[in-house]
Every structure is written in C-alpha cells, then in structure tokens.
Amino acid sequence: MSHLQAQIPVTDVAVNTNMTLNQIENAATLGSQLAELTSQSQVLFTTLKYVQEVSSAVRDVAYAKDLIERQQYILNRCKRLAKDGEKLSANKMRSLSNCLSGLLTTNSSLVSLLNSSLTTRFKMNDSERLQSLMGVKEEQLKIVENLNKVDLILSTSQSTKELIELKFLK
Numbered sequence: 001m002s003h004l005q006a007q008i009p010v011t012d013v014a015v016n017t018n019m020t021l022n023q024i025e026n027a028a029t030l031g032s033q034l035a036e037l038t039s040q041s042q043v044l045f046t047t048l049k050y051v052q053e054v055s056s057a058v059r060d061v062a063y064a065k066d067l068i069e070r071q072q073y074i075l076n077r078c079k080r081l082a083k084d085g086e087k088l089s090a091n092k093m094r095s096l097s098n099c100l101s102g103l104l105t106t107n108s109s110l111v112s113l114l115n116s117s118l119t120t121r122f123k124m125n126d127s128e129r130l131q132s133l134m135g136v137k138e139e140q141l142k143i144v145e146n147l148n149k150v151d152l153i154l155s156t157s158q159s160t161k162e163l164i165e166l167k168f169l170k
Contacts, residue, residue, distance in 0.1 A: 056126045059130075060118065060126075060130070063130070063137075064114065064133065066137075067110075067114055067133065067136055067137060068114075070140045070144070071107065071110070071111060071140070073144070074103070074104075074140065074143055074144065074147065075107070077147045077151075078103065078147070081096065081100060081147065081150055081151060081154065082096070082097070084154055084158075085154065087158065088154075088157075092157070096150070096154070099146075100150070103146055103147065106139065107143055110139050110140060110143075113136055114136050117136070
C-alpha cells in the first residue's frame with residue numbers, strides 16, 4: 001500500500017487581510033479618481049462649449065465689422081458720385097440720382113438684414129448666421145460693382161465731354 005502525502009497550504013491571515021484591505025483601499029481611491037476625472041471632463045466640455053461660442057461671436061463680430069466698413073465705403077462712394085454728378089445735365093443727374101437711390105435702398109435693406117442677423121430677432125444657429133452674413137457680403141459686392149460701373153460711365157462721359165469741348169475750342 002502506498003501512502004499519499006499531502007501538504008497543507010500555509011496561509012497568513014494577517015497578510016491576506018492586509019492585501020484585501022489594500023485592494024479595497026485602491027478600489028476606493030480609483031473610484032474617487034474616476035469621479036474626479038468625470039467632474040474634470042464635464043468642466044472641460046463646458047469650457048470648450050464656451051470657447052466655441054466666444055470664438056463664433058468673435059468671428060461674427062469681425063465679419064460684421066468688415067460689412068459695416070463696406071457699408072460706409074458704399075455711402076461715401078455714393079456721396080462722391082452724387083457730387084461728381086452735379087456737373088451733369090439735369091436729365092443725366094436725374095438718371096444718376098435714380099441709380100444711386102436704388103443702390104442706397106438695397107444697401108439700407110442689407111443694413112436691416114445685418115442688424116437682424118446679429119441680434120436675437122432671428123433665431124439662428126452659427127452656421128445660419130454666417131450664411132446670412134455671407135449673403136449680405138455678396139449683395140454688398142454687387143452694389144460696389146454697380147458703383148464701379150456708374151463711376152466708369154460718369155468718368156467716360158466727363159472725359160468725352162472734355163474732349164469734345166477741347167476739339168471745338170481749337
């Protein structure tokens with residue numbers, strides 16, 4: 001008959017208890033760290049949201065500033081053309097006046113649209129607001145293009161008149 005021998009494992013209850021307590025303590029620390037990371041993550045997302053909103057507002061203000069400066073340019077250009085038109089005959093001055101009046105009416109409508117886009121009168125998200133501002137810019141550029149045409153017509157007319165007068169005076 002053979003004898004079986006077995007060894008009884010030796011365990012140290014104190015060591016096992018300390019290891020279990022350390023694991024519980026580590027789990028508690030990990031839990032508090034996870035809670036802290038979650039809180040920090042929420043703060044970062046909130047901060048990111050505010051930064052994006054501010055960035056959007058700054059972009060809109062910069063875009064609006066450009067549009068307002070172009071509005072001033074259009075007004076000053078119309079004033080200069082009206083002053084230059086004082087040398088024209090009454091019929092041509094009336095045509096010039098009608099043309100400038102139409103351009104200024106369109107410009108006035110664009111000012112109203114710009115104001116509405118930048119205030120809370122229209123509920124718009126950032127993309128819609130930017131699209132609206134870009135539309136205002138396109139219309140302003142058309143006005144400037146038309147002012148350039150009017151200016152070219154006036155200067156050509158004036159140059160032609162001066163050449164004719166010079167030719168007849170010689």
